[in-house]
Amino acid sequence: MVNKKKEELVFNPNAKTQYIGILISGHLYIEKNLPCGKVVPIFFKKSGEVFGEVALFSSTQTYPCNITAKRPSEIILISKENILKLLLSDILVMNNFLQLIANKALFLNLKTELLSYSSIQQKICYSLLNEFDAKENEIITLPFSKKTWAESLNVSRPSLYRELKALENYNLLKCIDNNKIGIINAEGLANLIMSE
Template sequence: MRLLEYISVLKKTKLFKNFSDSDIIALFNENNYKIKDYPKRATIYLQNQECKSFDMILKGTVIVKTIDENGKVLTVSEFKTGDTIGGNLLFADCNNYPMTIEAKTETTLLHMDKELVLRFCQMDMNFSSELLRAISNKILIIGTKLKSITMKTIRQQIIEFLANQYYIQNTPEIKLNMSKKEWAEKLGVQRPSLSRELSKMKKEGLIDYDRKTIFIKDLDMIKNYLNY
């Protein structure tokens, strides 16, 4: 029973914290769940694909992205070990994925069917509460991301990113933990558009950069944003 390998992962989450090992083993059977491995960059769910299970990430990282008719990719969010997918869709009347789910790294998912989820909800109020919290958080993440994309220019989004990283890294020399392509997808723009705006900011003396680092030359730009 492969589930035994991951009971410790389940019990570290808020959803399953009140369940004993024996409770979990008793509720799971070969007909109500699957554990499946996905290689890096594998498509887990296509946009408009029907949601048939509530999924928990047992290992790895997945990204939620959408591609418009012009081929522009927007990375809406990413989720890691212990996070869940599909809770906001499984019980909906229209339960098709509005975006594509992709494995950012080698990933292992636990797929639980609807009846199993309902049994956990009936057994434990905490499970129900945490499920609702997860659903609410994902709706908020998507809404906030889309609002950010539609209301801000590319430069405003770049400055917002640099301001956040300046606060986190506590230095004007910002180390990038992603490629320019990944950054562009997070901003919801084409990579050439991001590169053009960075080039403009460099010519204006606001920043300097190489492949892995951006150096903030005009700290007033960041301080003005943080004080906005």
């Protein structure tokens, strides 16, 4: 068991890949530092989630991203050798692990598609419908701030707020508070993705 303080690094791109982590308590952000100095959020991890598994079983020798505790966190670190023993000893664990890897690949494909859209409204609609699996008359709670959401959409925060307001004016959604969004018309959001 490893304890990390708020803003303390768990893994960074200079660290040799030796472990996967299981977050027991707390919150982690997985962020990619770009050469231009920009930081792009990739994943947000909460209690019970696994991280570092893709890097550990890839051909890379280091972790590709910073993994930072966003609040005090307890983490179990498991070596590659111990993970392999566990996978070989239990078919259910192996199946769940492979599903975890496949879901991560699917998420990254969705992220690539999201970033391919040219308009901010398309990115917002796509994110709500695909990353957050929003349904009609549902309230979505963002697992992070709108600033972080803007960064993950690769847009500025003022642009995100402006386009959310426009989507409210179209009666497609309602911003309830800083991290809650009510979906009024999911079909309208889907149509907006395809219209531009």
